[in-house]
Amino acid sequence: MPGFRLLPAVDQFLKSDTGQALIASHGRHMVTAALRAELDAARDAIRGGADAQAAADALPARLAAVLDAGSQSRLRPILNLTGTILHTNLGRAILAEDAIAAASSAMAAPLALEFDLDGGGRGQRDDHLRGLLCELTGAEDATIVNNNAAAVLIALNTLAMGRHAIVSRGELIEIGGAFRMPDIMARAGAKLVEVGTTNRTHARDYQGAITPETGLLMKVHTSNYRVEGFTKEVPASELATISRKAGVPLLNDLGSGSLVDLGDYGLRREPTVAQAVTEGADLVTFSGDKLLGGPQAGFIVGRRDLIAAINANPLKRAVRLDKIRIAALEATLRLYRDPDRLTDRLPTLRYLARPKTDIATMARRLAPLVNDLLPDGFHAGTCDCESQIGSGALPTDTLPSAGLRLTGNGGDAPDRLSARLRALPRPVVGHIHDGALILDLRCLDADAVLLTALADL
Numbered sequence: 001m002p003g004f005r006l007l008p009a010v011d012q013f014l015k016s017d018t019g020q021a022l023i024a025s026h027g028r029h030m031v032t033a034a035l036r037a038e039l040d041a042a043r044d045a046i047r048g049g050a051d052a053q054a055a056a057d058a059l060p061a062r063l064a065a066v067l068d069a070g071s072q073s074r075l076r077p078i079l080n081l082t083g084t085i086l087h088t089n090l091g092r093a094i095l096a097e098d099a100i101a102a103a104s105s106a107m108a109a110p111l112a113l114e115f116d117l118d119g120g121g122r123g124q125r126d127d128h129l130r131g132l133l134c135e136l137t138g139a140e141d142a143t144i145v146n147n148n149a150a151a152v153l154i155a156l157n158t159l160a161m162g163r164h165a166i167v168s169r170g171e172l173i174e175i176g177g178a179f180r181m182p183d184i185m186a187r188a189g190a191k192l193v194e195v196g197t198t199n200r201t202h203a204r205d206y207q208g209a210i211t212p213e214t215g216l217l218m219k220v221h222t223s224n225y226r227v228e229g230f231t232k233e234v235p236a237s238e239l240a241t242i243s244r245k246a247g248v249p250l251l252n253d254l255g256s257g258s259l260v261d262l263g264d265y266g267l268r269r270e271p272t273v274a275q276a277v278t279e280g281a282d283l284v285t286f287s288g289d290k291l292l293g294g295p296q297a298g299f300i301v302g303r304r305d306l307i308a309a310i311n312a313n314p315l316k317r318a319v320r321l322d323k324i325r326i327a328a329l330e331a332t333l334r335l336y337r338d339p340d341r342l343t344d345r346l347p348t349l350r351y352l353a354r355p356k357t358d359i360a361t362m363a364r365r366l367a368p369l370v371n372d373l374l375p376d377g378f379h380a381g382t383c384d385c386e387s388q389i390g391s392g393a394l395p396t397d398t399l400p401s402a403g404l405r406l407t408g409n410g411g412d413a414p415d416r417l418s419a420r421l422r423a424l425p426r427p428v429v430g431h432i433h434d435g436a437l438i439l440d441l442r443c444l445d446a447d448a449v450l451l452t453a454l455a456d457l
């Protein structure tokens with residue numbers, strides 16, 4: 001086709017100023033591949049009757065757009081204005097500055113991960129966290145794995161492989177991402193023995209199910225639902241008595257498992273890890289990146305002989321933690337030694353404890369400024385809203401909060417605006433409610449962060 005000669009040759013384009021500038025930002029390999037693809041597309045368009053000069057003129061801008069889009073990480077930071085503090089799909093807890101610093105130095109240099117600096121011999125990677133975990137929970141011993149799902153898996157596999165694990169029918173949970181207690185039990189090689197009913201389980205139900213085949217009794221925190229009405233569950237302390245009498249261990253899967261009393265922050269009290277230990281569970285499992293506010297991890301704390309058995313399980317090697325997270329966890333756990341300053345230093349608790357008045361003041365300040373940044377036809381006002389903790393802590397409780405209510409013309413305005421905000425270089429994620437896009441400001445650290453993100457609209 002005669003129009004093709006208006007298109008640049010690959011070598012010629014790469015040598016041009018535009019080509020050189022693109023190579024400087026994206027590398028020769030990527031620019032050449034994208035250029036070839038764009039040239040093919042332009043030739044197809046010309047064959048189809050498109051204007052050759054226009055196709056040639058549009059080429060540099062198209063190429064730059066394609067390369068820019070391809071170089072944007074899908075893991076770039078976003079603004080979580082969903083109102084859910086620990087959002088599993090958004091990566092759960094934001095780490096404390098100390099933890100980030102510890103993780104980055106662990107990435108950048110060798111460290112004594114399994115090396116005893118005093119004696120020069122071999123050390124244990126879990127030792128860095130063991131002492132702190134025992135100190136903070138009152139447990140005899142502790143071990144750490146990849147996440148709480150792995151903690152439950154390895155605990156069941158160690159204590160109940162080929163044996164029975166007794167659980168109340170009211171606690172056979174499914175958590176997002178296909179974590180179902182009966183399935184985990186099966187994979188751990190334990191035979192699930194369900195007792196009681198969905199709404200009521202009694203001490204005698206557990207007692208009647210105990211046989212020589214019993215490997216353990218299990219209590220599971222109902223993280224994402226609440227059974228209300230005519231209900232009965234057996235408290236952990238009573239289960240501990242039953243299990244001790246029968247000579248089988250009690251495993252308490254707390255899920256979120258807080259190290260501090262949420263009641264201190266005006267929330268409903270839930271048993272802390274230390275309380276679960278005091279109540280007599282032989283093992284307690286909980287997550288690193290839920291209420292604890294650290295990186296993804298699973299903790300198992302409890303009886304020394306049982307922890308030793310778990311550490312001796314060959315699965316332990318398959319679910320162990322890496323040095324980066326061990327370093328971040330150590331720094332996070334250290335913060336708990338100074339509870340008075342926790343809300344200043346640990347983002348998860350800071351967001352959780354942030355008073356509504358503070359958030360509402362921020363919303364009033366931001367509404368007119370955000371309004372100016374929105375595309376034509378959209379409006380920003382203030383609103384009251386309700387935040388959630390998320391990730392299986394106090395599933396039915398909400399925290400009074402405040403935010404921005406973004407509206408526009410037409411029924412699809414919230415969806416359209418929501419898509420524009422998600423497409424920003426720093427995506428802003430809210431939630432749609434009642435015909436508006438709501439930005440809950442609880443997890444917004446500073447006005448400027450949102451204003452800078454929206455300036456790209």
Ligand SMILES: *Cc1c(COP(=O)(O)O)cnc(C)c1O
Nearest residue numbers: 147148149223254255256287392
């Ligand atoms: C969240 C949760 C788990 C899984 O923990 P991860 O850290 O997400 O693997 C297990 N059990 C309960 C009760 C939970 O709430």
